[in-house]
Amino acid sequence: MAMPLVQPPMPNSWRRETKPHKFCPGCGHGIALRALGYAIDDLGIQDRLVFGCDIGCSLLAWDFFNVDTVQTHHGRTTPVMTGIKRARPELICVAYMGDGGGYAIGAQHLVNAAVRNEKITVILVNNTQYGMTGGQMAPTTLPGQKTETTPYGRDPELTGMPMRGPEMVAAITEDGAYVARGTVSKPRQLRKMFIRALQNQIEGRGFAFVEVLSTCPTNWRTNAEETWQLLEAEMPKYFHIGEIKVPLVKGDGDD
Amino acid sequence: MADEPLTGEKRVFMTGNEVVAWAALAAQADIMYGYPITPQNEVMHYWTRLAPKYNKGFLQTEDELSAGFTTIGGVMAGKKAFTATAGPGNILMQEPVAMAEAMRLPVVVVIMQRGGPSTGTVIYSQQEVMLTAFGGNGEGLRVVYSTATHQELFDYTIKAFNTAWRYRFPTFVLADGYQGKMREPLTIYNPVERGLELVPPEPYVGRPGTPGVDRPPGHFRNTYNVEEELNEVLRGHIADWERVAEEIAEHEALGTEDAKLVVVAHGVVARAAKEAVQELRAEGLPVGYFRPITLRPLPSAALLAVARQAEKLLVVESAYGQFGRLLREALYGLTVEMVPLYKPGVGVTPEEVVARCREIV
Numbered sequence: 001m002a003m004p005l006v007q008p009p010m011p012n013s014w015r016r017e018t019k020p021h022k023f024c025p026g027c028g029h030g031i032a033l034r035a036l037g038y039a040i041d042d043l044g045i046q047d048r049l050v051f052g053c054d055i056g057c058s059l060l061a062w063d064f065f066n067v068d069t070v071q072t073h074h075g076r077t078t079p080v081m082t083g084i085k086r087a088r089p090e091l092i093c094v095a096y097m098g099d100g101g102g103y104a105i106g107a108q109h110l111v112n113a114a115v116r117n118e119k120i121t122v123i124l125v126n127n128t129q130y131g132m133t134g135g136q137m138a139p140t141t142l143p144g145q146k147t148e149t150t151p152y153g154r155d156p157e158l159t160g161m162p163m164r165g166p167e168m169v170a171a172i173t174e175d176g177a178y179v180a181r182g183t184v185s186k187p188r189q190l191r192k193m194f195i196r197a198l199q200n201q202i203e204g205r206g207f208a209f210v211e212v213l214s215t216c217p218t219n220w221r222t223n224a225e226e227t228w229q230l231l232e233a234e235m236p237k238y239f240h241i242g243e244i245k246v247p248l249v250k251g252d253g254d255d
Numbered sequence: 256m257a258d259e260p261l262t263g264e265k266r267v268f269m270t271g272n273e274v275v276a277w278a279a280l281a282a283q284a285d286i287m288y289g290y291p292i293t294p295q296n297e298v299m300h301y302w303t304r305l306a307p308k309y310n311k312g313f314l315q316t317e318d319e320l321s322a323g324f325t326t327i328g329g330v331m332a333g334k335k336a337f338t339a340t341a342g343p344g345n346i347l348m349q350e351p352v353a354m355a356e357a358m359r360l361p362v363v364v365v366i367m368q369r370g371g372p373s374t375g376t377v378i379y380s381q382q383e384v385m386l387t388a389f390g391g392n393g394e395g396l397r398v399v400y401s402t403a404t405h406q407e408l409f410d411y412t413i414k415a416f417n418t419a420w421r422y423r424f425p426t427f428v429l430a431d432g433y434q435g436k437m438r439e440p441l442t443i444y445n446p447v448e449r450g451l452e453l454v455p456p457e458p459y460v461g462r463p464g465t466p467g468v469d470r471p472p473g474h475f476r477n478t479y480n481v482e483e484e485l486n487e488v489l490r491g492h493i494a495d496w497e498r499v500a501e502e503i504a505e506h507e508a509l510g511t512e513d514a515k516l517v518v519v520a521h522g523v524v525a526r527a528a529k530e531a532v533q534e535l536r537a538e539g540l541p542v543g544y545f546r547p548i549t550l551r552p553l554p555s556a557a558l559l560a561v562a563r564q565a566e567k568l569l570v571v572e573s574a575y576g577q578f579g580r581l582l583r584e585a586l587y588g589l590t591v592e593m594v595p596l597y598k599p600g601v602g603v604t605p606e607e608v609v610a611r612c613r614e615i616v
Contacts, residue, residue, distance in 0.1 A: 047465040066467025068460035071476040079321040083328020112317035
């Protein structure tokens with residue numbers, strides 16, 4: 001196949017042989033994984049990082065990086081990465097999943113890994129619905145949002161309000177945890193969050209969790225403008241962006 | 256910190272759960288991941304007391320899904336990792352074991368069967384045979400050792416780690432609550448001193464070098480895009496399985512060469528069967544005994560030879576024909592009569608087996 005004349009810049013830790021990647025046009029995963037790739041480059045940890053991806057759209061990242069990668073089952077990436085970290089603490093373990101995997105079928109793993117202060121980094125991509133299975137309601141679906149299982153819009157009376165994962169994780173973790181919510185609309189901020197989340201693990205402080213607000217125009221059935229509007233204007237009204245828990249480090253006045 | 260957990264040989268009087276913990280140490284297991292469920296809890300209780308002395312790891316997880324998946328993480332990191340469970344925990348364990356089967360991960364799982372279905376009893380049964388041998392959405396490509404004595408629990412727990420790492424199929428030690436909770440004398444030993452080779456573990460992830468620079472990245476998946484792609488992978492696994500099945504299969508037999516009636520049993524029930532057969536043979540009755548030690552793969556060749564020679568088989572188990580189903584499949588096409596002695600959820604005594612044999616012969 002003829003190479004395009006101009007290659008877009010890519011992180012060194014990306015595996016070029018598997019690009020272009022397999023995500024839908026307009027999907028946020030590529031942006032999130034680009035920010036993660038740069039974070040890996042910045043920290044120089046490509047040789048000791050283990051990347052775990054879940055079931056759902058995140059599994060399409062199983063050959064995404066030039067790093068050792070394990071694709072697991074739905075919701076089970078957190079325990080697989082926990083198992084690796086417990087057996088080989090020198091490895092840096094990243095569990096990458098969607099909102100269904102982390103907040104529904106694997107919620108018990110997220111909660112307990114956070115409570116045990118596992119020294120792993122969990123990245124959860126929130127696109128407000130189940131992407132791979134065709135757009136059903138997720139724990140993160142916004143009130144009134146139409147999905148395949150809420151065709152008349154999510155009714156909080158029947159199905160509750162969307163889950164605020166980072167706030168929950170912040171509430172149940174110790175001081176050493178790092179918890180943040182970023183968005184694929186601010187990739188430079190996201191890269192910084194990933195760096196801090198990885199540093200937290202490298203320095204052995206504790207659990208690190210970053211939720212990433214993302215897009216799914218395929219299932220949202222939105223055009224580019226509507227997609228951007230939802231990501232930039234609507235989602236952050238409910239899912240507040242920023243660092244939610246930053247561990248105290250030496251020099252912060254605690255000594 | 257002590258160097259060797261076990262030197263020389265030691266005659267001991269232990270519960271089966273304690274035996275498993277000692278055997279895992281003797282096999283140089285590195286880490287256990289576990290979740291409490293009766294009747295296997297003391298495997299964890301003894302491991303957590305022994306492990307810190309020998310720089311071994313332990314993690315109590317939030318459920319058996321997590322226990323299984325963290326065990327997967329442990330083996331992928333290149334450590335000898337294991338877990339233990341029972342009953343409803345074995346059901347949850349089948350999800351991680353299906354992944355281990357798909358990806359040829361050498362997890363070791365000890366099952367102390369309890370009564371079922373559902374919560375059943377916390378005590379005993381042989382009702383987890385089909386679940387352990389064929390659980391999960393796969394083809395049952397896993398090794399299942401069914402132990403009968405505490406000595407075997409020790410020997411086969413050590414062997415399970417070797418089998419798992421040599422052939423890269425998930426490996427079960429299938430015992431039961433009677434074995435787990437009962438005390439019995441046995442000899443524990445250091446397998447290396449006895450000249451047994453311990454197959455060393457190897458990492459799947461986190462090998463030396465930078466992926467993509469010094470070596471290809473390890474990309475491990477269990478999902479495939481199209482049917483043919485999956486089929487090709489499975490054909491490879493099945494070919495491997497068929498090649499090594501006879502090598503892995505083990506059985507025990509007594510008096511089958513001249514027996515008209517052969518009592519077939521596995522696990523702790525085989526002890527009652529063996530004792531009964533010994534008693535009847537002492538009286539001169541043409542009764543024999545056959546016991547598969549591996550339920551997966553079944554020792555089919557040996558079983559077929561026995562069944563061709565015998566007139567009747569008495570199948571004894573503490574379940575309603577789960578073991579019987581495995582035998583029937585292996586013996587399909589033969590006309591040997593299979594007489595059931597099925598007692599789901601309860602134990603079987605030698606007297607019962609003797610009485611049934613007398614009725615038949």
